[in-house]
Amino acid sequence: MGSASKGNTYTLPEATAPSLVLTHPTDTEKHRTWTLNHREWGGALTLEEYLKREPYLMSVPLSRDGGMTHWILTDSSWSPEKGEQRPVLASCETIRKRVMVAAPNNTEVHDGIAHGIGSVFTYPEFRGKGYAGRMLSELGPTLRRWQSGDQDSVCSALWSDIGKHYYAKKGWTAFPSLHIEFPVFDNQTQLNGEGSKAKANVSPITYDNLEPLCKIDEQLLRNNVLRSARQTGKTTVAFTPDYDTMRWHMYRDDFITSILFKTDSPSPIKGAIAGSKEGRRVWALWSRNYYGSNPTETVDKNTLYILRLVIEPDAELAPGQPPSQDVRDAFAAVMQMALAEAAKWHLGKIDLWNPSDTTKLLLENSGLQHRWVERQEDSIPSIMWYGKEDINNVDWIASEKYCWC
Numbered sequence: 357m358g359s360a361s362k363g364n365t366y367t368l369p370e371a372t373a374p375s376l377v378l379t380h381p382t383d384t385e386k387h388r389t390w391t392l393n394h395r396e397w398g399g400a401l402t403l404e405e406y407l408k409r410e411p412y413l414m415s416v417p418l419s420r421d422g423g424m425t426h427w428i429l430t431d432s433s434w435s436p437e438k439g440e441q442r443p444v445l446a447s448c449e450t451i452r453k454r455v456m457v458a459a460p461n462n463t464e465v466h467d468g469i470a471h472g473i474g475s476v477f478t479y480p481e482f483r484g485k486g487y488a489g490r491m492l493s494e495l496g497p498t499l500r501r502w503q504s505g506d507q508d509s510v511c512s513a514l515w516s517d518i519g520k521h522y523y524a525k526k527g528w529t530a531f532p533s534l535h536i537e538f539p540v541f542d543n544q545t546q547l548n549g550e551g552s553k554a555k556a557n558v559s560p561i562t563y564d565n566l567e568p569l570c571k572i573d574e575q576l577l578r579n580n581v582l583r584s585a586r587q588t589g590k591t592t593v594a595f596t597p598d599y600d601t602m603r604w605h606m607y608r609d610d611f612i613t614s615i616l617f618k619t620d621s622p623s624p625i626k627g628a629i630a631g632s633k634e635g636r637r638v639w640a641l642w643s644r645n646y647y648g649s650n651p652t653e654t655v656d657k658n659t660l661y662i663l664r665l666v667i668e669p670d671a672e673l674a675p676g677q678p679p680s681q682d683v684r685d686a687f688a689a690v691m692q693m694a695l696a697e698a699a700k701w702h703l704g705k706i707d708l709w710n711p712s713d714t715t716k717l718l719l720e721n722s723g724l725q726h727r728w729v730e731r732q733e734d735s736i737p738s739i740m741w742y743g744k745e746d747i748n749n750v751d752w753i754a755s756e757k758y759c760w761c
Protein backbone atom coordinates (compact mmCIF):
# COMPACT_ATOMS: atom_id res chain seq x y z
CA MET A 357 0.00 0.00 0.00
CA GLY A 358 1.42 3.37 -0.99
CA SER A 359 0.67 5.27 2.19
CA ALA A 360 -0.68 3.44 5.20
CA SER A 361 1.67 1.11 7.05
CA LYS A 362 0.05 0.06 10.35
CA GLY A 363 0.96 -3.51 9.55
CA ASN A 364 -1.82 -5.62 8.09
CA THR A 365 -4.30 -4.61 10.77
CA TYR A 366 -5.46 -1.35 9.19
CA THR A 367 -8.79 -1.51 7.45
CA LEU A 368 -9.56 1.43 5.23
CA PRO A 369 -12.22 3.58 6.88
CA GLU A 370 -15.57 4.42 5.35
CA ALA A 371 -15.56 7.81 3.64
CA THR A 372 -18.18 8.88 6.20
CA ALA A 373 -16.05 7.88 9.22
CA PRO A 374 -15.94 10.59 11.91
CA SER A 375 -12.18 10.03 12.33
CA LEU A 376 -11.47 11.41 8.84
CA VAL A 377 -10.19 14.99 8.87
CA LEU A 378 -9.17 17.66 6.42
CA THR A 379 -5.71 18.92 7.32
CA HIS A 380 -2.35 19.89 5.83
CA PRO A 381 0.34 17.47 4.67
CA THR A 382 3.87 17.27 6.05
CA ASP A 383 6.73 17.87 3.61
CA THR A 384 7.21 14.11 3.34
CA GLU A 385 3.54 13.62 2.51
CA LYS A 386 3.68 16.36 -0.14
CA HIS A 387 6.70 14.69 -1.69
CA ARG A 388 4.97 11.31 -1.73
CA THR A 389 1.82 12.81 -3.27
CA TRP A 390 3.78 14.60 -6.00
CA THR A 391 5.65 11.38 -6.76
CA LEU A 392 2.33 9.63 -7.27
CA ASN A 393 0.55 12.37 -9.20
CA HIS A 394 3.48 13.10 -11.52
CA ARG A 395 1.87 10.74 -13.99
CA GLU A 396 -1.27 12.95 -14.07
CA TRP A 397 0.31 16.39 -13.99
CA GLY A 398 3.99 16.01 -14.75
CA GLY A 399 3.24 16.92 -18.37
CA ALA A 400 6.50 17.23 -20.26
CA LEU A 401 8.63 17.01 -17.09
CA THR A 402 10.46 13.96 -15.74
CA LEU A 403 9.66 12.98 -12.15
CA GLU A 404 12.87 14.61 -10.96
CA GLU A 405 12.02 17.88 -12.75
CA TYR A 406 8.43 17.79 -11.50
CA LEU A 407 9.66 17.31 -7.93
CA LYS A 408 11.59 20.56 -8.38
CA ARG A 409 8.77 22.44 -10.05
CA GLU A 410 6.16 21.87 -7.37
CA PRO A 411 8.20 23.47 -4.52
CA TYR A 412 9.29 26.18 -6.97
CA LEU A 413 5.64 27.03 -7.63
CA MET A 414 5.21 27.65 -3.91
CA SER A 415 7.89 30.35 -4.10
CA VAL A 416 6.54 32.53 -6.91
CA PRO A 417 4.16 35.52 -6.78
CA LEU A 418 0.57 34.67 -5.90
CA SER A 419 1.38 31.34 -4.25
CA ARG A 420 4.34 32.35 -2.03
CA ASP A 421 3.96 33.63 1.54
CA GLY A 422 1.07 31.29 2.27
CA GLY A 423 -0.85 32.11 -0.92
CA MET A 424 -0.88 28.41 -1.71
CA THR A 425 -2.24 25.82 0.75
CA HIS A 426 -1.91 22.06 0.51
CA TRP A 427 -4.73 19.93 1.87
CA ILE A 428 -5.18 16.23 2.60
CA LEU A 429 -7.92 14.01 3.90
CA THR A 430 -6.47 11.63 6.46
CA ASP A 431 -7.44 9.48 9.41
CA SER A 432 -6.98 11.31 12.73
CA SER A 433 -6.47 8.05 14.59
CA TRP A 434 -2.90 8.05 13.22
CA SER A 435 -0.16 10.26 14.67
CA PRO A 436 2.57 11.51 12.34
CA GLU A 437 4.19 13.05 15.47
CA LYS A 438 4.84 9.50 16.69
CA GLY A 439 6.45 8.63 13.39
CA GLU A 440 3.37 6.87 12.04
CA GLN A 441 2.88 7.19 8.29
CA ARG A 442 -0.77 8.18 8.24
CA PRO A 443 -2.79 7.41 5.11
CA VAL A 444 -3.25 10.25 2.65
CA LEU A 445 -6.75 9.37 1.45
CA ALA A 446 -7.15 12.35 -0.91
CA SER A 447 -5.27 15.57 -1.59
CA CYS A 448 -5.49 18.93 -3.35
CA GLU A 449 -4.13 22.45 -3.19
CA THR A 450 -5.67 25.90 -3.17
CA ILE A 451 -4.38 29.30 -4.23
CA ARG A 452 -5.77 32.50 -2.77
CA LYS A 453 -6.80 34.92 -5.51
CA ARG A 454 -8.44 38.33 -5.70
CA VAL A 455 -11.86 38.80 -7.25
CA MET A 456 -14.06 41.80 -8.02
CA VAL A 457 -17.79 41.51 -7.54
CA ALA A 458 -20.84 43.75 -7.94
CA ALA A 459 -24.58 43.28 -7.47
CA PRO A 460 -26.90 44.99 -10.02
CA ASN A 461 -27.79 47.81 -7.61
CA ASN A 462 -24.21 48.44 -6.41
CA THR A 463 -22.48 51.71 -7.20
CA GLU A 464 -19.03 50.33 -6.41
CA VAL A 465 -17.19 47.11 -7.01
CA HIS A 466 -16.36 45.06 -3.95
CA ASP A 467 -12.91 43.42 -3.74
CA GLY A 468 -12.86 39.98 -2.20
CA ILE A 469 -11.01 36.69 -1.90
CA ALA A 470 -11.59 33.56 -3.95
CA HIS A 471 -9.77 30.25 -3.71
CA GLY A 472 -8.68 28.38 -6.81
CA ILE A 473 -8.62 24.62 -6.21
CA GLY A 474 -6.21 22.43 -8.13
CA SER A 475 -4.65 18.96 -8.24
CA VAL A 476 -7.54 17.04 -6.67
CA PHE A 477 -6.06 13.57 -6.35
CA THR A 478 -6.63 10.19 -4.73
CA TYR A 479 -3.84 7.64 -4.61
CA PRO A 480 -4.74 4.92 -7.14
CA GLU A 481 -5.23 2.23 -4.49
CA PHE A 482 -7.76 4.37 -2.58
CA ARG A 483 -9.98 5.38 -5.51
CA GLY A 484 -13.71 4.80 -5.82
CA LYS A 485 -14.28 4.80 -2.05
CA GLY A 486 -15.62 8.33 -1.75
CA TYR A 487 -12.47 9.90 -0.28
CA ALA A 488 -12.14 12.73 -2.80
CA GLY A 489 -15.84 13.40 -2.33
CA ARG A 490 -15.43 13.55 1.46
CA MET A 491 -12.41 15.85 1.14
CA LEU A 492 -14.37 18.21 -1.12
CA SER A 493 -17.36 18.22 1.20
CA GLU A 494 -15.02 19.34 4.01
CA LEU A 495 -13.07 21.75 1.84
CA GLY A 496 -16.01 23.70 0.35
CA PRO A 497 -17.25 25.10 3.68
CA THR A 498 -13.69 25.49 5.03
CA LEU A 499 -12.69 27.77 2.15
CA ARG A 500 -15.59 30.10 2.89
CA ARG A 501 -13.62 31.41 5.88
CA TRP A 502 -10.07 30.49 4.81
CA GLN A 503 -7.60 33.43 4.75
CA SER A 504 -10.50 35.78 4.06
CA GLY A 505 -10.06 38.20 6.95
CA ASP A 506 -13.23 39.26 8.71
CA GLN A 507 -15.55 38.55 5.80
CA ASP A 508 -16.46 35.42 3.86
CA SER A 509 -14.59 34.48 0.72
CA VAL A 510 -16.61 35.33 -2.38
CA CYS A 511 -16.32 31.87 -3.95
CA SER A 512 -14.05 28.95 -4.62
CA ALA A 513 -13.36 27.82 -8.17
CA LEU A 514 -11.88 24.84 -9.94
CA TRP A 515 -11.31 23.74 -13.51
CA SER A 516 -12.57 20.17 -13.72
CA ASP A 517 -10.68 17.69 -15.89
CA ILE A 518 -13.28 15.00 -15.29
CA GLY A 519 -16.31 16.51 -16.99
CA LYS A 520 -19.19 18.65 -15.80
CA HIS A 521 -20.99 16.39 -13.32
CA TYR A 522 -18.67 15.19 -10.55
CA TYR A 523 -17.92 18.59 -9.03
CA ALA A 524 -21.41 19.94 -9.79
CA LYS A 525 -22.79 17.23 -7.51
CA LYS A 526 -20.43 18.49 -4.78
CA GLY A 527 -21.57 22.12 -5.11
CA TRP A 528 -19.23 23.58 -7.77
CA THR A 529 -21.45 24.70 -10.66
CA ALA A 530 -20.06 24.37 -14.19
CA PHE A 531 -19.75 27.60 -16.21
CA PRO A 532 -19.19 27.99 -19.99
CA SER A 533 -16.15 26.17 -21.29
CA LEU A 534 -15.89 27.56 -24.80
CA HIS A 535 -12.65 28.43 -26.53
CA ILE A 536 -11.42 29.47 -29.94
CA GLU A 537 -8.57 27.43 -31.34
CA PHE A 538 -6.29 29.03 -33.93
CA PRO A 539 -4.20 26.44 -35.81
CA VAL A 540 -0.81 28.12 -36.12
CA PHE A 541 0.40 26.67 -39.39
CA ASP A 542 -2.97 27.11 -41.16
CA ASN A 543 -2.66 30.83 -40.61
CA GLN A 544 0.16 31.29 -43.10
CA THR A 545 -1.09 34.63 -44.40
CA GLN A 546 -0.82 36.10 -40.93
CA LEU A 547 2.43 34.28 -40.24
CA ASN A 548 4.02 35.58 -43.42
CA GLY A 549 3.39 39.14 -42.36
CA GLU A 550 0.65 39.90 -44.83
CA GLY A 551 -1.69 40.86 -42.00
CA SER A 552 -2.05 44.21 -40.32
CA LYS A 553 1.37 44.45 -38.71
CA ALA A 554 2.34 47.49 -40.73
CA LYS A 555 -0.90 49.29 -39.92
CA ALA A 556 -0.76 48.87 -36.15
CA ASN A 557 2.07 49.83 -33.92
CA VAL A 558 2.76 46.40 -32.38
CA SER A 559 5.37 45.66 -29.72
CA PRO A 560 6.13 42.84 -27.31
CA ILE A 561 5.07 42.73 -23.68
CA THR A 562 7.89 41.64 -21.37
CA TYR A 563 8.40 41.64 -17.59
CA ASP A 564 9.57 45.27 -18.01
CA ASN A 565 6.25 46.71 -19.17
CA LEU A 566 3.80 44.15 -17.77
CA GLU A 567 2.89 45.68 -14.40
CA PRO A 568 1.36 48.99 -15.57
CA LEU A 569 -0.68 47.15 -18.20
CA CYS A 570 -2.09 44.85 -15.51
CA LYS A 571 -3.09 47.91 -13.48
CA ILE A 572 -4.94 49.41 -16.47
CA ASP A 573 -6.61 46.08 -17.17
CA GLU A 574 -7.73 45.78 -13.54
CA GLN A 575 -9.40 49.19 -13.72
CA LEU A 576 -11.06 48.43 -17.07
CA LEU A 577 -12.40 45.13 -15.81
CA ARG A 578 -13.56 46.76 -12.57
CA ASN A 579 -15.70 49.15 -14.62
CA ASN A 580 -16.89 46.27 -16.74
CA VAL A 581 -18.01 44.26 -13.70
CA LEU A 582 -20.18 47.16 -12.54
CA ARG A 583 -21.60 47.82 -16.01
CA SER A 584 -22.27 44.16 -16.68
CA ALA A 585 -24.10 43.69 -13.35
CA ARG A 586 -26.38 46.61 -14.23
CA GLN A 587 -27.01 45.36 -17.77
CA THR A 588 -27.72 41.73 -16.91
CA GLY A 589 -29.38 42.24 -13.54
CA LYS A 590 -27.08 39.54 -12.17
CA THR A 591 -24.38 39.68 -9.52
CA THR A 592 -21.18 39.75 -11.57
CA VAL A 593 -17.77 38.42 -10.60
CA ALA A 594 -14.38 38.52 -12.29
CA PHE A 595 -11.00 37.26 -11.15
CA THR A 596 -8.67 40.23 -10.85
CA PRO A 597 -6.16 40.05 -13.72
CA ASP A 598 -3.33 41.38 -11.56
CA TYR A 599 0.44 41.34 -11.95
CA ASP A 600 0.96 38.47 -9.49
CA THR A 601 -1.60 36.28 -11.24
CA MET A 602 0.01 36.83 -14.62
CA ARG A 603 3.51 36.26 -13.26
CA TRP A 604 2.42 32.97 -11.63
CA HIS A 605 1.53 31.64 -15.11
CA MET A 606 4.61 33.12 -16.75
CA TYR A 607 7.09 31.87 -14.15
CA ARG A 608 5.55 28.40 -14.46
CA ASP A 609 5.96 28.63 -18.22
CA ASP A 610 9.58 29.86 -17.88
CA PHE A 611 10.43 26.95 -15.57
CA ILE A 612 9.13 24.32 -17.98
CA THR A 613 10.40 26.00 -21.14
CA SER A 614 13.92 26.41 -19.69
CA ILE A 615 14.09 22.68 -19.07
CA LEU A 616 12.63 21.55 -22.38
CA PHE A 617 14.76 23.90 -24.45
CA LYS A 618 17.82 23.60 -22.19
CA THR A 619 18.17 27.35 -21.90
CA ASP A 620 18.52 29.90 -19.10
CA SER A 621 16.69 32.48 -21.16
CA PRO A 622 13.25 31.33 -22.27
CA SER A 623 11.42 33.79 -24.50
CA PRO A 624 11.17 37.27 -22.93
CA ILE A 625 8.03 37.86 -25.02
CA LYS A 626 5.05 37.35 -22.70
CA GLY A 627 2.48 39.02 -24.90
CA ALA A 628 1.92 41.69 -27.51
CA ILE A 629 0.36 45.14 -27.55
CA ALA A 630 -0.79 47.21 -30.52
CA GLY A 631 -2.85 50.28 -31.19
CA SER A 632 -2.83 53.86 -32.31
CA LYS A 633 -2.84 55.44 -28.84
CA GLU A 634 -3.64 54.84 -25.18
CA GLY A 635 -7.31 54.02 -24.78
CA ARG A 636 -7.50 52.41 -28.22
CA ARG A 637 -5.04 49.56 -27.72
CA VAL A 638 -5.42 45.81 -27.81
CA TRP A 639 -3.09 43.48 -25.94
CA ALA A 640 -2.76 39.81 -25.17
CA LEU A 641 -0.73 38.01 -22.49
CA TRP A 642 0.16 34.37 -22.96
CA SER A 643 1.92 31.27 -21.68
CA ARG A 644 3.07 28.05 -23.32
CA ASN A 645 2.08 24.47 -22.61
CA TYR A 646 3.97 21.41 -23.82
CA TYR A 647 2.86 17.81 -23.93
CA GLY A 648 6.10 15.90 -24.32
CA SER A 649 9.75 16.08 -23.33
CA ASN A 650 10.71 16.76 -26.95
CA PRO A 651 8.59 19.76 -28.04
CA THR A 652 9.22 19.13 -31.74
CA GLU A 653 7.43 15.77 -31.51
CA THR A 654 4.21 17.13 -29.98
CA VAL A 655 3.70 20.33 -31.99
CA ASP A 656 0.06 19.50 -32.79
CA LYS A 657 -0.84 19.37 -29.09
CA ASN A 658 1.50 22.08 -27.78
CA THR A 659 -0.55 25.19 -27.09
CA LEU A 660 0.00 28.87 -26.63
CA TYR A 661 -2.71 29.95 -24.19
CA ILE A 662 -3.93 33.50 -24.32
CA LEU A 663 -4.09 34.23 -20.61
CA ARG A 664 -5.92 37.50 -21.11
CA LEU A 665 -7.06 39.55 -24.08
CA VAL A 666 -7.66 43.24 -23.40
CA ILE A 667 -9.52 45.52 -25.81
CA GLU A 668 -9.15 48.96 -24.28
CA PRO A 669 -12.03 50.72 -26.08
CA ASP A 670 -14.42 47.83 -25.34
CA ALA A 671 -16.35 49.89 -22.80
CA GLU A 672 -17.20 52.57 -25.36
CA LEU A 673 -18.93 50.11 -27.67
CA ALA A 674 -22.67 49.60 -27.47
CA PRO A 675 -23.68 45.90 -27.38
CA GLY A 676 -23.26 44.46 -30.89
CA GLN A 677 -21.44 47.53 -32.21
CA PRO A 678 -18.49 46.45 -34.37
CA PRO A 679 -15.09 47.83 -33.36
CA SER A 680 -13.56 50.41 -35.68
CA GLN A 681 -10.79 49.68 -38.17
CA ASP A 682 -7.90 50.80 -35.93
CA VAL A 683 -9.01 48.30 -33.25
CA ARG A 684 -9.35 45.59 -35.89
CA ASP A 685 -5.83 46.32 -37.09
CA ALA A 686 -4.52 46.23 -33.54
CA PHE A 687 -6.18 42.87 -32.86
CA ALA A 688 -4.80 41.42 -36.10
CA ALA A 689 -1.31 42.66 -35.28
CA VAL A 690 -1.42 41.17 -31.77
CA MET A 691 -2.57 37.83 -33.13
CA GLN A 692 0.12 37.98 -35.77
CA MET A 693 2.79 38.32 -33.09
CA ALA A 694 1.19 35.50 -31.07
CA LEU A 695 1.24 33.25 -34.16
CA ALA A 696 4.88 34.06 -34.87
CA GLU A 697 5.86 33.36 -31.26
CA ALA A 698 3.89 30.11 -31.28
CA ALA A 699 5.56 28.96 -34.51
CA LYS A 700 9.00 29.80 -33.13
CA TRP A 701 8.37 27.82 -29.91
CA HIS A 702 6.87 24.70 -31.55
CA LEU A 703 3.32 25.41 -30.44
CA GLY A 704 0.80 24.15 -33.02
CA LYS A 705 -2.23 26.07 -31.77
CA ILE A 706 -3.37 29.11 -29.87
CA ASP A 707 -6.34 28.81 -27.51
CA LEU A 708 -8.44 31.75 -26.34
CA TRP A 709 -10.98 30.93 -23.61
CA ASN A 710 -14.50 32.37 -23.45
CA PRO A 711 -14.02 35.25 -25.88
CA SER A 712 -16.02 38.41 -25.20
CA ASP A 713 -18.70 39.60 -27.61
CA THR A 714 -16.31 42.23 -28.94
CA THR A 715 -13.66 39.58 -29.59
CA LYS A 716 -16.22 37.59 -31.54
CA LEU A 717 -16.90 40.66 -33.69
CA LEU A 718 -13.18 41.19 -34.18
CA LEU A 719 -12.81 37.66 -35.44
CA GLU A 720 -15.33 38.20 -38.21
CA ASN A 721 -13.51 39.18 -41.39
CA SER A 722 -10.17 38.97 -39.57
CA GLY A 723 -8.95 36.35 -42.01
CA LEU A 724 -7.80 34.22 -39.07
CA GLN A 725 -8.44 30.49 -39.45
CA HIS A 726 -10.08 29.25 -36.28
CA ARG A 727 -12.53 26.76 -34.84
CA TRP A 728 -14.86 26.87 -31.86
CA VAL A 729 -14.45 24.22 -29.16
CA GLU A 730 -16.88 23.55 -26.34
CA ARG A 731 -14.87 21.51 -23.85
CA GLN A 732 -16.85 18.69 -22.26
CA GLU A 733 -14.18 16.97 -20.18
CA ASP A 734 -11.24 19.18 -19.35
CA SER A 735 -10.76 22.57 -17.71
CA ILE A 736 -14.46 23.12 -17.02
CA PRO A 737 -14.62 26.39 -15.01
CA SER A 738 -16.72 25.69 -11.92
CA ILE A 739 -17.70 27.84 -8.95
CA MET A 740 -18.95 27.31 -5.40
CA TRP A 741 -20.60 30.60 -4.43
CA TYR A 742 -20.45 31.79 -0.82
CA GLY A 743 -22.69 34.83 -1.26
CA LYS A 744 -26.41 34.91 -0.57
CA GLU A 745 -27.36 34.85 -4.28
CA ASP A 746 -28.43 31.71 -6.05
CA ILE A 747 -25.55 30.64 -8.29
CA ASN A 748 -27.90 30.86 -11.30
CA ASN A 749 -28.04 34.58 -10.69
CA VAL A 750 -24.28 34.96 -10.79
CA ASP A 751 -22.44 35.91 -13.96
CA TRP A 752 -18.70 35.22 -14.27
CA ILE A 753 -17.11 37.55 -16.80
CA ALA A 754 -13.59 37.35 -18.24
CA SER A 755 -13.43 33.64 -17.49
CA GLU A 756 -10.18 33.38 -19.40
CA LYS A 757 -7.11 31.22 -18.90
CA TYR A 758 -5.47 33.61 -16.39
CA CYS A 759 -8.09 32.53 -13.80
CA TRP A 760 -7.03 28.86 -14.01
CA CYS A 761 -4.80 27.01 -11.58
Ligand SMILES: CC(C)(COP(=O)(O)OP(=O)(O)OC[C@H]1O[C@@H](n2cnc3c(N)ncnc32)[C@H](O)[C@@H]1OP(=O)(O)O)[C@@H](O)C(=O)NCCC(=O)NCCS
Nearest residue numbers: 396476477478483484485486487488489516517518519522
Ligand atom coordinates in the same frame (compact mmCIF):
# COMPACT_ATOMS: atom_id res chain seq x y z
C1 LIG B 1 -10.90 11.95 -9.79
C2 LIG B 1 -10.41 11.38 -8.47
C3 LIG B 1 -9.80 12.48 -7.62
C4 LIG B 1 -11.61 10.77 -7.75
O1 LIG B 1 -11.13 10.29 -6.50
P1 LIG B 1 -11.96 9.20 -5.68
O2 LIG B 1 -11.50 9.27 -4.27
O3 LIG B 1 -11.94 7.92 -6.36
O4 LIG B 1 -13.42 9.87 -5.80
P2 LIG B 1 -14.76 9.44 -5.14
O5 LIG B 1 -14.65 8.02 -4.65
O6 LIG B 1 -15.20 10.50 -4.23
O7 LIG B 1 -15.72 9.50 -6.37
C5 LIG B 1 -15.58 8.61 -7.42
C6 LIG B 1 -16.31 9.25 -8.57
O8 LIG B 1 -15.34 9.90 -9.40
C7 LIG B 1 -15.69 9.64 -10.72
N1 LIG B 1 -14.52 9.74 -11.57
C8 LIG B 1 -13.27 9.31 -11.33
N2 LIG B 1 -12.49 9.56 -12.40
C9 LIG B 1 -13.28 10.16 -13.32
C10 LIG B 1 -13.06 10.64 -14.62
N3 LIG B 1 -11.86 10.58 -15.22
N4 LIG B 1 -14.10 11.20 -15.28
C11 LIG B 1 -15.33 11.30 -14.71
N5 LIG B 1 -15.59 10.83 -13.47
C12 LIG B 1 -14.57 10.27 -12.78
C13 LIG B 1 -16.20 8.21 -10.64
O9 LIG B 1 -16.97 7.91 -11.77
C14 LIG B 1 -17.06 8.26 -9.38
O10 LIG B 1 -18.32 8.81 -9.69
P3 LIG B 1 -19.62 8.61 -8.76
O11 LIG B 1 -19.36 9.32 -7.47
O12 LIG B 1 -20.73 9.24 -9.54
O13 LIG B 1 -19.73 7.13 -8.57
C15 LIG B 1 -9.36 10.24 -8.71
O14 LIG B 1 -9.92 9.30 -9.61
C16 LIG B 1 -8.04 10.72 -9.25
O15 LIG B 1 -7.15 11.07 -8.49
N6 LIG B 1 -7.89 10.76 -10.59
C17 LIG B 1 -6.67 11.20 -11.22
C18 LIG B 1 -6.49 12.71 -11.06
C19 LIG B 1 -7.66 13.51 -11.55
O16 LIG B 1 -8.18 13.32 -12.65
N7 LIG B 1 -8.12 14.43 -10.70
C20 LIG B 1 -9.21 15.32 -10.98
C21 LIG B 1 -8.70 16.57 -11.54
S1 LIG B 1 -9.98 17.77 -11.81
